[in-house]
Amino acid sequence: MLNAKLFGVIAVVALLGACESSTTDSANTGVGNATTGGVGARPGSQEDLIATAGSDRVFFDTDRSTIRADQRSVLERQVAWMQRYPAVTVQVEGHADERGTREYNLALGQRRANAARDVLVAGGVASARVSTISYGKDRPAALGSTEDAWAQNRRAVTVVR
Amino acid sequence: MTSRDKAMQALLSRRAALFGGMAATLPALGGWQAAAQQTQSSVVDITRARTDPIPIAVPDFAAGGDAARYGRDIARVIVNNLRNSGLFRPVDRAAFIQTAEAAAQTPRFQDWRVIGAQALVTGRVLDQGGSLRVEFRLWDVLPEAQLEGTLLTASTANWRRIGHLISDVIYERLLGEKGYFDTRVVYVAESGPRDRRVRRLAIMDQDGENHRFLTDGSFQVLTPRFHPNAQQIAFMSYFRNEPRVYLFSLDSGRQEVLGNFRGMTLSPRFSPDGRSVILSSTRGNDANIYVVDMGSRRERQLTSGGGLDVSPCYSPDGSQIVFNSDRGGDQQLYVMDAGGGGVRRISFGRGRYATPVWSPRGDLIAFTRIASGQFAIGVMRPDGSGERILSEGWGMEGPTFAPNGRVMMYYRETPARDARGNGYSARLSSIDIAGFNERQIVTPTDASDPAWSPLLA
Numbered sequence: 002m003l004n005a006k007l008f009g010v011i012a013v014v015a016l017l018g019a020c021e022s023s024t025t026d027s028a029n030t031g032v033g034n035a036t037t038g039g040v041g042a043r044p045g046s047q048e049d050l051i052a053t054a055g056s057d058r059v060f061f062d063t064d065r066s067t068i069r070a071d072q073r074s075v076l077e078r079q080v081a082w083m084q085r086y087p088a089v090t091v092q093v094e095g096h097a098d099e100r101g102t103r104e105y106n107l108a109l110g111q112r113r114a115n116a117a118r119d120v121l122v123a124g125g126v127a128s129a130r131v132s133t134i135s136y137g138k139d140r141p142a143a144l145g146s147t148e149d150a151w152a153q154n155r156r157a158v159t160v161v162r
Numbered sequence: 163m164t165s166r167d168k169a170m171q172a173l174l175s176r177r178a179a180l181f182g183g184m185a186a187t188l189p190a191l192g193g194w195q196a197a198a199q200q201t202q203s204s205v206v207d208i209t210r211a212r213t214d215p216i217p218i219a220v221p222d223f224a225a226g227g228d229a230a231r232y233g234r235d236i237a238r239v240i241v242n243n244l245r246n247s248g249l250f251r252p253v254d255r256a257a258f259i260q261t262a263e264a265a266a267q268t269p270r271f272q273d274w275r276v277i278g279a280q281a282l283v284t285g286r287v288l289d290q291g292g293s294l295r296v297e298f299r300l301w302d303v304l305p306e307a308q309l310e311g312t313l314l315t316a317s318t319a320n321w322r323r324i325g326h327l328i329s330d331v332i333y334e335r336l337l338g339e340k341g342y343f344d345t346r347v348v349y350v351a352e353s354g355p356r357d358r359r360v361r362r363l364a365i366m367d368q369d370g371e372n373h374r375f376l377t378d379g380s381f382q383v384l385t386p387r388f389h390p391n392a393q394q395i396a397f398m399s400y401f402r403n404e405p406r407v408y409l410f411s412l413d414s415g416r417q418e419v420l421g422n423f424r425g426m427t428l429s430p431r432f433s434p435d436g437r438s439v440i441l442s443s444t445r446g447n448d449a450n451i452y453v454v455d456m457g458s459r460r461e462r463q464l465t466s467g468g469g470l471d472v473s474p475c476y477s478p479d480g481s482q483i484v485f486n487s488d489r490g491g492d493q494q495l496y497v498m499d500a501g502g503g504g505v506r507r508i509s510f511g512r513g514r515y516a517t518p519v520w521s522p523r524g525d526l527i528a529f530t531r532i533a534s535g536q537f538a539i540g541v542m543r544p545d546g547s548g549e550r551i552l553s554e555g556w557g558m559e560g561p562t563f564a565p566n567g568r569v570m571m572y573y574r575e576t577p578a579r580d581a582r583g584n585g586y587s588a589r590l591s592s593i594d595i596a597g598f599n600e601r602q603i604v605t606p607t608d609a610s611d612p613a614w615s616p617l618l619a
Contacts, residue, residue, distance in 0.1 A: 102516040102559045104429040108449040108470040144583030
């Protein structure tokens, strides 16, 4: 969490830099872009979402698809970010850990993706901008077979399209 | 000829016709007819064969010239099948006394008796230029009697199937149950790191031979299942990033999406008559079971119980459906009428139950159980009684029955031993439903989601 917050601060600085360069004369634009590329991410990009919202993903308890209280703020920051970039559409990918059967986990991943989407839409993001997909247990983020890896894999990831 | 012999002849003729050949029941070699009549009941109880596999000698089939290769290889296909069943113990060929050529003329039973063979298989191959003419005889060594005699003709390219068909005749004649050797397995071939896994449909004979990939890996595929005619496969595909149930035709190689569902469709299975597919579809926060008519492609919703209903499978008579649902809090097995009514829970043991599949015999439902972090494959009767665990492991799931209901295949995973995922693997295994003879199936890559075909002919 600490790391994520730190990134958030850096990203804000970078965005300000980008805004400044776009409002000043064209001679400085190149410098502004160079600064943006070096420190922050392209506005509206996946990297920008991660930097600004603190994370592109929320995590779930085993066999659960309700958004945990400690995860809700990530989605709320994602809402704020999406409102800043109204042209951006995202797909929420739902995933499960490897401790379940393939077919059930596909359905569970879908339910997790839906749960995250519902928070984004409830926060004011147009539902047409948020699609969902499930990969079940078949695209883990962490490749180990440990409790820690499973916790990282029970997730819904907001992916900029 | 007994009615049984007539049935066998009809069966073989029908099978042979399908691969451009012919089959006929051979008359017994002179002098053995009477003995053959007396030993019609030379059937060994499978329970006994499990603890005491039938010793059987399969010398190379006699063949001249270029056909010698087929004589040897067909015999090896048979030996391999019988050994892998766990119910036969092929006698080491190094012990053979009588030559294959002589045995194909007239077996000298004394020579086979002293090396411990109870059954003897002899054969002869004739290369007819593009096709093979194979005659095979099964002998009961003790009473010195012919039990079966069959003539098969098939294109040379199909020589392996001749071996499988003969294996099935031997299995059925000696064990009194249909065999399962003339079958194929479709599965998901997996390669690459787990976070970027490439998954392709692959198909092979049940013994792992004639392996080929059906899709190129450009889109992910999961859970293939055979149509009852063994020529069509229903599976789940991420083609165009839209996870849907597709159909794959083995004849044409063509794929097409099934139905016009808006949400994800998954876990397809054909009805026993092949006229429809049951599947699960997510809508809102639930997943429900639907049946899709193969002709009209119209869908009908069968469940609306709340929760995630997945992995539906028909009973072999088509009257009932078993499925997996978390409607009661965690994953359990439920059975309902094919029309969707009369839902009742059948699993009540410790842990979660998933991936139910009905035995082709109708007497058992196989499942995956997850309890205390341990996976297991088991069977229970359709009313939920008589639960029996066949194999346990770190990760295993997805049982599929051989067409005779005697053997199952599933996939078994080993855990990663580090954070990079090293050590993880997924492999196919087979096991006898009595819980013995667990064997790994050799595949070129990692493998998951096996589905056993019906008998091919």
